[in-house]
Amino acid sequence: MRNSLRTTTECGSAMGRRAFFRTGALALGGLSLADFYSLQAQVGTQGSAKHCIFVFLNGGPAQLDTFDMKPEAPVGIRGPYRPIATTVPGIQITEKLPRLARMAHKFAILRSVTHPLAAHNSSAAYALSGHTPGSDANIRPTPNDHPTYGSVVSRVLPPLAGMPPFVLTPTYLFDMGFPTPSAGGGWLGNTYDPLPVVRNRMMARSPKWEGRLPIPEGLQLPADLPIGRLAARRNLLSGIQPHSQEERQAANFDVYQQRALDLVLSADTRAAFDVSAEPPEMHERYGRSEMGQVLLLSRRLIQAGVRFVTANAVSNPENTALSAFQIWDTHFDHFRLYDQHLMPELDQALSALISDLDERGLLAETLVLVMGEMGRTPQINTAKDGGRDHWGRAYSALWAGGGIRPGQIVGATDRIAAEVKDHPARPDDLAATIYTALGIPYDLMLPDATNRPHRISDGMPIQQLLV
Secondary structure, three states, X not given: OHHHOOOHHHOOOOHHHHHHHHHHHHOOOOEEHHHHHHHHHHHOOOOOOOEEEEEEOOOOOOHXXXXXXXXXXXXXXXXXXXXXXXXXXXXXXXXXXXXXXXXXXXXXXXXXXXXXXXXXXXXXXXXXXXXXXXXXXXXXXXXXXXXXXXXXXXXXXXOOOOOOOEEEEOOOOEEOOEEOOOOOOHHHOHHHOOEEOOOOOHHHHOOEOOOOOOOOHHHOOOOOOOHHHHHHHHHHHHOOOOOOHHHHHHHHHHHHHHHHHHHHHXXXXXXXXXXXXXXXXXXXXXXXXXXXXXXHHHHHHHHHOOOEEEEEOOEOHHHOEOOOOEOOOOOOOHHHHHHHHHHHHHHHHHHHHHHHHHHOOOHHHEEEEEEOOOXXXXXXXXXXXXXXXXXXXXXXXXXXXOOEOOOEEEOEEOOOOOOEEEXXXXXXXXXXXXXXXXXXXXXXXXXXXXXXXXXXXXXXXXXXXXX
């Protein structure tokens, strides 16, 4: 119910925190960036999290087979899996996620995510930005797309330790060959796009998955170009002062090249992306699957100082050719894929990520959000070999880490997980919750390339999730 999502003026017990978020009245319709920086200087950072890992289950996992089971539902809806007890009394999840069940006290489950869209790219754009594209017809990216969370974070919060602020791993969130809208900077500009860990180009080097991700090609140097020579070239170019308009335009373009060079020349940056530096037992802990290695890389990046990582958690069944990866879009062969690949890989990798962050003292300052762009139909489609189809009207999201109150269920669906009946939460509200946990006012206004202001979120924080 909408009145269950309280305003940020009720957020927290400290007067400074309440005052910090109440100041949206300083700007028409929202808080300006200048106001935000001024207030931040006065009352300090107000979010619990410094980093975020958004584990994106591209394609949409089935709520009934994961975190919102309905064992009393009719045959043809409930599926073959049994619910099992967790470490939190009264909370049950699927038997296919036993490791996560043993750490339910470390996370919260939101069972009431809802939106009206049905296509992958439109739903993904909504889930990745908290801003609806309007209809399922809007499937291709445009410069006017609402920016994704990591791009907003890159714009608002300062980078840490010289690391890129926003990384997408592996790159190319897509369905049916179309690139996904709202996966980058959108109206903020491509300056705020993520640094991609390119997956597709790995195919040219190896026909099969080798059990670890490579260092991004953009951070690798040709064998005949040592770092010292590249640094000398950069210093030489930096001493050239532009005079003509053409030279000034070229200099502006070189800002992007300069940022790329800074990353290439940073030993710390290149080391953060080198998953091979992890000991063999850590690779085994996360799993030698692509999903496991993506989440292991995500932890390394957070540890090195990256602010925001969007981790595209897909499977690479049976170490097949890298072009044959499996997203969570299981219209066909749903339960076999869940049994053999998607669920065991997620269980191992995600439980390793949460426990590893916790052991390193990073979980308290790292927000972890796990969700897809939609759920799956309650009705099992026997005409499609036992698959489940698209369903955005009710699905689940897992939350852990900085800013989140763990060990609870928020929201509820009806008896077949088809409709939300308690605490409905749109992606708009998820966006507001992410920003609040990171100390960014959810009503902040940011300008686009034409200096037109936009609210970063039209939703309200889900206060039941927040500490």
